Amino acid sequence: MQIFTLSYQRRLIKTLVLMKLIVIFILLACFNVSASVYAQKITLQEKNAPLSRIFKKIEQQSGYSIFYENDLLKNTKEVSIHVINASLTDVLDSCFTGQPLTYTIVNHAVVVKAKEKTFIEKVKDYLKQPINIKGKIVDSLGNGLPGAIIKVKGSARATVTDNDGEFEMNFIDDNAILVITYVGYSTIEIPVKALNPSMALITMKRATSQLEAVNVVSTGYQTIPKERATGAFTQIDTKTINRNVGINILDRLEGVTSGLILNRGLPTTVGANNPKLTIRG
Numbered sequence: 001m002q003i004f005t006l007s008y009q010r011r012l013i014k015t016l017v018l019m020k021l022i023v024i025f026i027l028l029a030c031f032n033v034s035a036s037v038y039a040q041k042i043t044l045q046e047k048n049a050p051l052s053r054i055f056k057k058i059e060q061q062s063g064y065s066i067f068y069e070n071d072l073l074k075n076t077k078e079v080s081i082h083v084i085n086a087s088l089t090d091v092l093d094s095c096f097t098g099q100p101l102t103y104t105i106v107n108h109a110v111v112v113k114a115k116e117k118t119f120i121e122k123v124k125d126y127l128k129q130p131i132n133i134k135g136k137i138v139d140s141l142g143n144g145l146p147g148a149i150i151k152v153k154g155s156a157r158a159t160v161t162d163n164d165g166e167f168e169m170n171f172i173d174d175n176a177i178l179v180i181t182y183v184g185y186s187t188i189e190i191p192v193k194a195l196n197p198s199m200a201l202i203t204m205k206r207a208t209s210q211l212e213a214v215n216v217v218s219t220g221y222q223t224i225p226k227e228r229a230t231g232a233f234t235q236i237d238t239k240t241i242n243r244n245v246g247i248n249i250l251d252r253l254e255g256v257t258s259g260l261i262l263n264r265g266l267p268t269t270v271g272a273n274n275p276k277l278t279i280r281g
Contacts, residue, residue, distance in 0.1 A: 041085035048078040054095055062088050064105075068112035075100055130171040131192060135200030137165045137180060145182050145204060153177040153189065180204065 042061045046054060051073050055066045076099050083091055092103055092110065102115045137148040144165025151158040152172065161167045176192045185204040195202075 040088060042088060042091045043084050043086070044091065045082045047080045049080070050078055051076050051095065051099075054079050054081065058088070058091060058110075064088065064108055064110050066110040066112060072101060072112060072114060131174050131197050132168070132170045133172055133178075133192065133195060133197050133200060134168045135166070135195065135202055137161050137167070137182065137202050137204060139185075139204060140206070142203075145185070148180060148182040148204070151179045151181075153179050 040062050042058060044054070044057055044061075046057070055068070058064065059066055079095050081091070081094055083094065086094075088110075089105075096103060100115050101112055104111045104113070135150075137145045137150075139145055144161070144163075146161055146163045146165055148161040148165065148167075149158060150161070150167055150169065152169075153176065155176075157169070157172075159167050159169055172192055174192055178190050178192060178195075179187065180190070180202060181187045182204055184207060186207045188202070188204060190202065
């Protein structure tokens with residue numbers, strides 16, 4: 001049988017008490033460190049900023065690293081935030097409000113992940129059925145537009161209106177967008193959710209466009225567009241004439257174009273020594 005002396009028992013008690021105190025101090029230190037980290041204040045003022053920019057600002061001010069996949073941010077909304085000396089969690093909660101994302105803090109890292117759908121949302125997705133749409137494309141007077149093209153945006157699915165301007169499309173996702181085009185009319189895009197699936201009436205507006213300027217050439221016999229004219233044409237205007245310096249108009253015309261020849265040595269009448277003007281063409 002082992003017998004402990006009183007002094008030994010006292011030393012043992014002191015040792016146990018000391019060990020408990022050490023554990024308590026360690027826990028308090030950890031809590032203080034954690035509290036100091038979460039208590040780091042963040043100041044942000046952003047308007048309609050993408051989450052990626054907000055994350056960089058938070059990293060710079062908090063010392064935390066934020067991990068996420070780029071694909072997660074594709075369906076997120078831009079963030080407008082104005083906070084002064086706010087905590088990390090308050091800023092993150094504000095940024096993630098209304099977003100399809102959530103986050104977890106692990107040590108000195110913020111891990112961003114997709115928010116799990118609720119049970120009700122999962123049931124709705126399971127019960128969601130494609131939509132069958134019937135509709136009619138008309139002009140501003142209510143006349144049907146035959147031959148209008150209706151496409152599902154981002155896919156190869158398309159159809160054309162009949163002689164009355166009516167169309168039908170089956171098994172369309174309720175999140176789809178219809179793109180409608182018709183010659184002479186402005187293209188329109190309409191979400192499927194905004195249509196009455198039984199008979200959607202869609203009105204198109206005429207496109208306004210400027211007529212292109214037509215260059216007209218006069219041959220001396222008729223006036224025709226330049227693209228229809230055969231042969232070469234040169235127009236002599238005041239700017240062309242003023243290129244040369246001379247005492248009369250014939251001196252100024254000399255050499256302005258290859259089709260105009262001025263023969264000074266050939267008299268135009270007997271006994272006269274006037275230059276002869278020849279136009280080749």
